[in-house]
Amino acid sequence: MSDVITVNASGLSCPQPVMMTKKALADLTSGRVEVLVDTATSRNNVLRFAQNKGWRVSTEERDGGYKVILEK
Amino acid sequence: MDKILTSKHGPWLAGGFIGLIAVALANLGNPGNMGFCVACFTRDIAGALGFHRAGVVQYIRPEIPGFILGSFLSSLIFREYSPRGGSSPAVRFGLGLFAMLGALVFLGCPWRAYLRVAGGDWNALYGVGGLIVGVFIGILFLWNGFSLGAAEKNPKGAGLIMPLIAIALLAFLFLAPTFGENGPIFFSTSGPGSQHAPALIALAAGLIVGWLAQRSRFCTVGAIRDFLMMGDGHLLKGIIAFTLVAFAGNYALGKFNPGFEGQPVAHTNELWNFLGMVLSGLAFTLAGGCPGRQLIMAGEGDSDAGIFVIGMLAGAAVAHNFAAASSGAGIGPMGIHVTVIGLIFCAFVGICFRDRG
Numbered sequence: 421m422s423d424v425i426t427v428n429a430s431g432l433s434c435p436q437p438v439m440m441t442k443k444a445l446a447d448l449t450s451g452r453v454e455v456l457v458d459t460a461t462s463r464n465n466v467l468r469f470a471q472n473k474g475w476r477v478s479t480e481e482r483d484g485g486y487k488v489i490l491e492k
Numbered sequence: 493m494d495k496i497l498t499s500k501h502g503p504w505l506a507g508g509f510i511g512l513i514a515v516a517l518a519n520l521g522n523p524g525n526m527g528f529c530v531a532c533f534t535r536d537i538a539g540a541l542g543f544h545r546a547g548v549v550q551y552i553r554p555e556i557p558g559f560i561l562g563s564f565l566s567s568l569i570f571r572e573y574s575p576r577g578g579s580s581p582a583v584r585f586g587l588g589l590f591a592m593l594g595a596l597v598f599l600g601c602p603w604r605a606y607l608r609v610a611g612g613d614w615n616a617l618y619g620v621g622g623l624i625v626g627v628f629i630g631i632l633f634l635w636n637g638f639s640l641g642a643a644e645k646n647p648k649g650a651g652l653i654m655p656l657i658a659i660a661l662l663a664f665l666f667l668a669p670t671f672g673e674n675g676p677i678f679f680s681t682s683g684p685g686s687q688h689a690p691a692l693i694a695l696a697a698g699l700i701v702g703w704l705a706q707r708s709r710f711c712t713v714g715a716i717r718d719f720l721m722m723g724d725g726h727l728l729k730g731i732i733a734f735t736l737v738a739f740a741g742n743y744a745l746g747k748f749n750p751g752f753e754g755q756p757v758a759h760t761n762e763l764w765n766f767l768g769m770v771l772s773g774l775a776f777t778l779a780g781g782c783p784g785r786q787l788i789m790a791g792e793g794d795s796d797a798g799i800f801v802i803g804m805l806a807g808a809a810v811a812h813n814f815a816a817a818s819s820g821a822g823i824g825p826m827g828i829h830v831t832v833i834g835l836i837f838c839a840f841v842g843i844c845f846r847d848r849g
Contacts, residue, residue, distance in 0.1 A: 431579065431642030433780030433796075434714060435721060439634065442722070458645065459792075460572045461709055468500065469722070484645040 427455045429462065430485055437462040438469045441490075445473060450492045458485035466490075494570065494707060502708030503715075503730030509704060511734040513697050514607055515741030517555075520689035524747075524756025525611035527738070528555060528701070529604035530783035531595035531772075532757070534801070535808035535817075536685050537661065542676035543805065544812035548683025552665035554691050557658030558698015559784065563706040563791025564655040565699075570707070575651030577795030579643040583841055584779055584796050588803020590834035591775035591783065593810065596817040597768030597827045598622070599758055601783045602712040602776070605769065606731055608758065610738035612750035615758050615765050622766040626773020627716040633778065633842035634721070640778070640845055643796055651793025654801065658791075665691060684757055705788045710734075713773065713782035759822045764831065768818075771834045778841060 427444045429437035437457050444453050453475075455466050463486040467477050475490040496505060514527025526532060532549075539550030567573040595601045598619045600608060605623060608616030630638075664677045671677070680686040688694065704710065708730070715727035742748040752760050759765070776782050779800050781789065786804075789797035811817040816826040 431576065431644055433579065433640060433643075434711075435634070435717060435780075436639055438722065458576065458643070459574055464498070464709070468726070469724070472724075 423451070425451065425453045427453060429466075430456050430458045432462075434461070434465065438465050441466050441469055445470065445475070445490070448492070453490040455488040455490065456482070456485060457488060460486070463488055497704065497707035500726045503710050503727050504733040506704040506708035506710045507730035507732070507734035508737040510701050510710065511610070511737030512741060513701060514734075515738050515745065515747075517689045517694060517697055518747070519745060520693060521687055522689050522694075523684040523687045525608045525613055526600075526604060526684070526757060527607055528784075529600050529607070530556070530787065531592055531601035531804070531808075532599070532604065532684070534592065534783070534804050535596060535811070536680075538805050538808035539680070539685060539812070540664070540676060540678050542678060543809035546812040546817070547678070547685075548680050549685045549812070550678040550680045551685040551688055552661050552677065553688070554662060554665055554695035555698035555701070556787065557661045558695045559702040559705070559787040560654050560658040560791040562699035562702020563788040564658075564702075566703040566706040567792040572706075573651060573793050575646040575648055575793035575795070576643045577646050577650065577798075579796045580640040580845065581796055581799045583640060583845070584800045585803035585806070586837060587775045587779045587841065588786070588800035589807035589810065590830075590837055591772045591779070592804040592807025593816055593830045593834055594768045594771030594775065595783075596808065596811040597823055597831050598765050598772065599818050601772070602769075603782070603784055606712065606735045607738055608755070610735050611742050611755075612748045613755040613758050614750065614752050615755060615760055615762070618762045618765040619769040622769030623713075623773040624716055625766075626770040626775075627713055627777045628720060629770070630774050630777025630842070631717060631721050637846040638778065638842055643794070646793070646795065650795055653795060654790040654798040662695070702788060702791060705784060706792065709785075711781050711785040713776040714785065716773075717777055757820060759818050759820060761818075761823055764818070764823045764827060767831050767835075768827070771831050771838065774838045774842075775834070778838060
């Protein structure tokens with residue numbers, strides 16, 4: 421199983437969570453990336469961005485926020 | 493309904509509806525092309541509280557507490573109430589202050605910039621142009637690693653500050669108390685501050701918009717930012733729908749008056765209409781969203797957004813007390829100075845806050 425890349429975007433203002441996700445996905449053709457965010461807005465923004473790039477997406481609630489899981 | 497509002501179609505549906513409400517409010521008594529103006533309304537509230545003494549712009553605009561409370565209730569109902577804070581609050585105060593100063597040089601926040609265009613006020617095209625340039629400068633800072641740092645989760649009660657301030661403002665509006673001889677609460681008897689839709693209707697409109705914007709993430713600055721940065725046009729459709737519906741409403745009601753001269757609460761100085769909004773657009777982008785969005789986030793419990801709003805309130809007081817606010821006659825004696833100082837402040841913030849956190 422390949423390594424999981426974790427992006428911690430908790431607490432950051434728009435549009436930084438999406439920018440960090442974009443950077444993490446830039447050189448990846450496959451794998452699993454977990455993005456940590458603390459608001460539903462950031463969660464939805466990351467989901468929409470990754471979906472548009474062809475990644476499978478799912479989310480888990482975690483203490484004080486969400487874990488957005490991106491897989492390809 | 494909520495599924496649609498939170499989908500990618502949410503912003504344009506919300507934007508269109510908000511545009512319609514804006515036309516209705518202007519028709520019901522708000523000043524021309526001012527169905528909504530977060531900057532002007534916050535300025536009027538600052539005046540009503542006596543933070544400035546410009547007698548023609550003093551009124552507790554219920555739309556503003558309506559936005560906060562609409563968002564607060566919506567975030568509670570949909571389990572998105574999330575008290576947080578601690579991301580460079582003093583800097584956010586400064587950004588709010590200068591965003592307001594820039595907006596009052598232009599005479600409108602981004603919401604009103606679009607509404608002015610929708611009413612045929614072509615001076616606002618310079619403002620919208622300035623807004624786009626300001627957002628783009630903010631994007632350059634973001635690309636270079638700009639960040640105000642991470643906010644942290646706060647106790648549940650911490651998010652109640654702004655909703656409680658909103659309730660206090662509504663109490664001041666409806667009870668109209670007087671604090672001391674010749675003291676506030678002040679209500680304009682002439683000028684833009686005296687022009688307003690019936691308070692309960694304006695409050696209802698604010699609550700509805702607070703809910704719509706909380707669910708759809710409608711943002712008049714994020715719209716430009718996301719489109720320029722990432723080619724993501726879903727928020728942009730929100731402001732296009734907002735402007736088009738407002739235009740259609742104005743046209744249908746005979747309120748579309750194209751031209752530069754004699755526009756309501758506007759001046760014709762192209763350069764400072766442009767540069768005022770460059771400052772505003774940049775400050776909003778560095779703070780992560782337009783003034784409406786800041787109110788919505790404040791309602792959700794984001795105390796950093798709350799501090800930004802308080803900064804705007806202070807900015808309104810500075811604008812009028814220090815002769816920096818424009819009027820229909822033109823820019824204020826200190827309008828140029830505060831705009832230049834604000835641009836230097838934003839550049840300083842943009843450069844200093846890199847790669848932190």
